[in-house]
Amino acid sequence: MGKRTVGIISGGSGSSKFATALDNYHEVGKHDFAYICNVGDNFFFHGLYVCPDVDIITYALAGILDERKSWGIKEDTWNFVEGLAALGYGNWFSLGDRDLALCVVRTELINGGLTLSQATDRLRKYLGIKNKIVPATDDSVQTFVDTSKGRIHLQEYWVKMKGALRVSSVDYRGIKNAMPNREVLMLLSKDVLILPANPITSVMPTVSLRGVRKKLRMARVTAISPFIGKSVFSGPAAKLMRAMHIEPSSYGVAKLYSDFLKLFIVDYREENSEIVKIKDFGIECIKSNIKIDSIADKRHIARELMNIL
Numbered sequence: 555m556g557k558r559t560v561g562i563i564s565g566g567s568g569s570s571k572f573a574t575a576l577d578n579y580h581e582v583g584k585h586d587f588a589y590i591c592n593v594g595d596n597f598f599f600h601g602l603y604v605c606p607d608v609d610i611i612t613y614a615l616a617g618i619l620d621e622r623k624s625w626g627i628k629e630d631t632w633n634f635v636e637g638l639a640a641l642g643y644g645n646w647f648s649l650g651d652r653d654l655a656l657c658v659v660r661t662e663l664i665n666g667g668l669t670l671s672q673a674t675d676r677l678r679k680y681l682g683i684k685n686k687i688v689p690a691t692d693d694s695v696q697t698f699v700d701t702s703k704g705r706i707h708l709q710e711y712w713v714k715m716k717g718a719l720r721v722s723s724v725d726y727r728g729i730k731n732a733m734p735n736r737e738v739l740m741l742l743s744k745d746v747l748i749l750p751a752n753p754i755t756s757v758m759p760t761v762s763l764r765g766v767r768k769k770l771r772m773a774r775v776t777a778i779s780p781f782i783g784k785s786v787f788s789g790p791a792a793k794l795m796r797a798m799h800i801e802p803s804s805y806g807v808a809k810l811y812s813d814f815l816k817l818f819i820v821d822y823r824e825e826n827s828e829i830v831k832i833k834d835f836g837i838e839c840i841k842s843n844i845k846i847d848s849i850a851d852k853r854h855i856a857r858e859l860m861n862i863l
């Protein structure tokens with residue numbers, strides 16, 4: 555039997571540990587993985603195209619992610635941002651020096667005529683990564699949030715303002731005219747895995763692209779919850795879900811994905827009453843240990859996912 559390619563919809567920080575778990579501990583020869591990455595949090599920083607979720611997955615798969623912060627490159631240095639600060643320039647976004655180098659190369663490749671996905675593929679190969687990393691779209695989709703201080707980009711809301719503002723709604727600017735990459739639609743034909751990620755800022759910008767939902771409804775879609783009870787793995791998921799009138803819990807995520815999700819993996823600490831409510835959507839729901847703190851946890855979840863896929 556030939557190898558099957560699993561299309562993996564991923565965000566950034568919350569997804570990275572699962573990406574390395576799969577990459578390091580899958581059964582060799584059985585599956586290929588292709589990571590479909592969120593582009594909604596991409597933005598320009600001092601003229602450089604920064605793609606945080608694409609980069610977090612890239613660094614995780616290259617084994618160079620700073621796992622403590624869950625973004626950036628481990629043991630990076632900070633001369634660039636310190637230099638900006640010395641010149642009186644805003645340094646609210648801590649782009650490390652080696653991280654900066656990757657953003658410079660990507661920006662130059664794109665200015666030279668490559669699409670974002672071609673540039674990402676080039677960078678993946680430079681870093682010796684075997685599995686594909688596919689930005690969800692090459693078109694511009696940017697997540698903006700309506701806050702008590704007006705409409706601002708997600709990075710500004712989350713990093714500059716530290717997520718402190720009240721949010722009333724979320725807008726994926728450009729989504730109506732954006733096309734998913736052709737490879738994305740192909741990767742969503744059979745086995746699809748959605749890694750734990752902020753459903754509002756990391757998953758929905760991909761799911762809302764033209765034709766994606768329809769593909770997902772026909773595919774075997776498994777998702778891992780980004781929640782354990784009421785607490786989320788990382789980022790502003792709970793606050794943004796509340797702003798969108800979605801309950802910030804595994805149940806709320808299942809409801810949001812209910813038209814295409816077939817199997818939901820939630821944490822073993824989740825209340826049985828939550829599982830019952832999720833199953834009421836017609837979604838199969840199983841418990842596992844989804845809090846990854848050690849290599850043993852990574853091995854365990856990789857084995858579990860291999861059995862399912």
Ligand code: FO1
Binds near residue numbers: 566606610625650709
């Ligand atoms: N997150 C922060 O909270 N503070 C930072 O200074 C920061 C810098 C940064 C640099 C490069 C990169 O790829 C990611 C970075 N992140 C930072 C993480 C990132 O902004 C968020 O985790 C996601 O975009 C949220 O979706």
